[in-house]
Amino acid sequence: MRLAGKVALxxxxxxxxxxxxxxxxxxxxxxxxxxxxxxxxxxEAAELVEQLERQGATARFYRADVTDRDAVEQMxxxxxxxxxxxxxxxxxxxxxxxxxxxxxxxxxxxxxxxVNVTGGFNVAQAAARRxxxxxTRGRIVLTSSVHVxxxxxxxxxxxxxxxxxxxxxxxxxxxLAPAGITVNHIGPGWxxxxxxxxxxxxxxxxxxxxxxxAGREARPIEMGKAVAFLCSDDAEYVTGxxxxxxGGYVVGKY
Amino acid sequence: xxxRLEHLNPALEQALDALLSSTGHARADAGADxxxxxxxxxxxxxxxxxxxxxxxxxxxxxxxxRAAFVAVRALASELVAxxxxxxxxxxxxxxxxxxxxxxxxxxxAGAFLTTLAQVAALDLGPRGIAVNVLVAGWMAPAPxxxxxxxxxxxxxxxDDVARACxxxxxxxxxxxxxxxxxxxxxxxxxxxxxxxxxxxxxG
Numbered sequence: 001m002r003l004a005g006k007v008a009l010x011x012x013x014x015x016x017x018x019x020x021x022x023x024x025x026x027x028x029x030x031x032x033x034x035x036x037x038x039x040x041x042x043x044e045a046a047e048l049v050e051q052l053e054r055q056g057a058t059a060r061f062y063r064a065d066v067t068d069r070d071a072v073e074q075m076x077x078x079x080x081x082x083x084x085x086x087x088x089x090x091x092x093x094x095x096x097x098x099x100x101x102x103x104x105x106x107x108x109x110x111x112x113x114x115v116n117v118t119g120g121f122n123v124a125q126a127a128a129r130r131x132x133x134x135x136t137r138g139r140i141v142l143t144s145s146v147h148v149x150x151x152x153x154x155x156x157x158x159x160x161x162x163x164x165x166x167x168x169x170x171x172x173x174x175x176l177a178p179a180g181i182t183v184n185h186i187g188p189g190w191x192x193x194x195x196x197x198x199x200x201x202x203x204x205x206x207x208x209x210x211x212x213x214a215g216r217e218a219r220p221i222e223m224g225k226a227v228a229f230l231c232s233d234d235a236e237y238v239t240g241x242x243x244x245x246x247g248g249y250v251v252g253k254y
Numbered sequence: 255x256x257x258r259l260e261h262l263n264p265a266l267e268q269a270l271d272a273l274l275s276s277t278g279h280a281r282a283d284a285g286a287d288x289x290x291x292x293x294x295x296x297x298x299x300x301x302x303x304x305x306x307x308x309x310x311x312x313x314x315x316x317x318x319x320r321a322a323f324v325a326v327r328a329l330a331s332e333l334v335a336x337x338x339x340x341x342x343x344x345x346x347x348x349x350x351x352x353x354x355x356x357x358x359x360x361x362x363a364g365a366f367l368t369t370l371a372q373v374a375a376l377d378l379g380p381r382g383i384a385v386n387v388l389v390a391g392w393m394a395p396a397p398x399x400x401x402x403x404x405x406x407x408x409x410x411x412x413d414d415v416a417r418a419c420x421x422x423x424x425x426x427x428x429x430x431x432x433x434x435x436x437x438x439x440x441x442x443x444x445x446x447x448x449x450x451x452x453x454x455x456x457g
Contacts, residue, residue, distance in 0.1 A: 069309055100377050101326075101327065101330055101373065101374045101377035101378055102330040102331040102377075102378070103331070104323075106324075109320065109323060110320075113316060113319070113320070113366075117316070117362070117366070118312065118316060121304075121312060121362075125304060125305060125307070128305055129305060132305070147369065151369065151372040151373045151376050151433070152373065152376075153373065153376050153377055154373075154377060155373055156369070156370045156373035156377065157323075157370065159369040159370070159372075159373050160319075160365075160366040160368075160369040160370040160373070161366065162369070163365040163366055163368060163369035164319075164362045164365050164366040166365060167349070167350065167353065167358070167361040167362045167364070167365035167366075168304065168358065168361075168362050170352075170361070171349070171353045171355075171357065171361050171362075172305075172358070173353070174353055174354065174355055175303050175304060175305060175355055175356075175358070240353070
């Protein structure tokens with residue numbers, strides 16, 4: 001139980017099959033009290049809170065849109081009031097759409113940039129300010145992507161948003177290191193979730209799996225265990241790092 | 255070559271326009287066909303720690319990214335419709351290559367555009383459209399003290415950057431260069447100067 005008594009926030013974490021849920025479950029398993037954020041999916045969030053409480057963990061759902069700065073601040077205040085001072089922030093909320101470059105709609109650009117980049121910035125900056133005020137030697141772990149290292153056709157904006165998070169994490173890592181706050185990011189491989197769904201038994205699935213040296217998709221809990229490590233005392237000296245958890249998906253391809 | 259220059263640092267735009275127009279190329283008038291584009295995100299927003307960046311400055315950085323994307327997409331869709339080849343250079347700032355204190359906004363915006371350019375190179379390459387990234391070294395009006403961190407000991411001259419841009423734009427010189435990143439940064443990327451980062455001086 002490496003995170004007993006610590007409070008952690010995971011954004012974009014309500015969906016049943018998402019990476020966020022894997023992060024929540026792993027942090028809760030380490031003893032953290034977990035604030036589960038999402039912009040919707042309240043039914044699924046309630047189910048997750050119930051599941052965690054049944055297992056003896058502390059968990060609460062906070063509905064907020066991470067693109068709305070005021071909503072983020074209100075959420076952080078509520079978390080501090082109800083769970084205690086924030087130790088770990090995991091900006092994970094993200095969305096993906098794809099199109100050939102010359103056909104990318106403005107709406108796709110705006111949606112991905114606002115959720116993935118501005119949302120990540122809002123949560124990371126607001127959380128870091130509170131950690132500094134409280135003197136907490138806290139943790140920030142962003143969910144970026146293997147797109148940070150490899151270009152995927154038709155994913156110009158999605159990939160760009162993740163590269164932007166990489167730059168955000170690198171800069172914050174340098175700026176926050178003197179305060180003992182670490183900033184890292186994880187690169188999930190292919191997780192079968194609402195963000196990147198593929199039909200079981202389809203050709204697309206076979207093609208995907210054939211590209212992954214480990215021969216299988218990633219499990220959300222595996223992303224969570226990587227985040228839990230980065231949030232733990234074991235990773236006190238790890239900052240500005242990118243930890244891929246992709247079964248070797250992009251090795252040899254970038 | 256008919257070229258567009260959009261959202262560049264004004265000194266670079268002037269140097270590039272002078273170089274290209276003196277070597278037989280013509281700037282495309284507004285609304286006219288073009289086959290080349292150099293696009294950037296303006297003079298870098300420097301000097302503020304990410305922790306202190308206010309929403310307005312953040313939105314400005316996002317707006318610059320968006321404007322650069324729109325410019326690349328516009329030329330790409332025109333070229334695809336005309337079935338014409340073309341060349342795009344996306345100009346970004348040094349902290350794309352290595353993070354430094356108080357350079358977070360150009361790092362984020364430039365990193366975004368770097369990957370965007372790489373995927374554009376992948377998507378548009380089969381159409382004969384090359385997209386490359388040029389890392390422009392620190393130039394005035396960036397603080398002169400940044401030269402302390404540059405092995406060549408000086409800031410970039412806009413002409414240094416313009417000449418490299420012209421190379422990447424040239425279908426003869428750089429025919430097979432696509433999805434590449436060319437740094438014209440005097441070596442800033444490879445080292446940190448003694449005494450650290452002058453942007454952090456004075457608090």
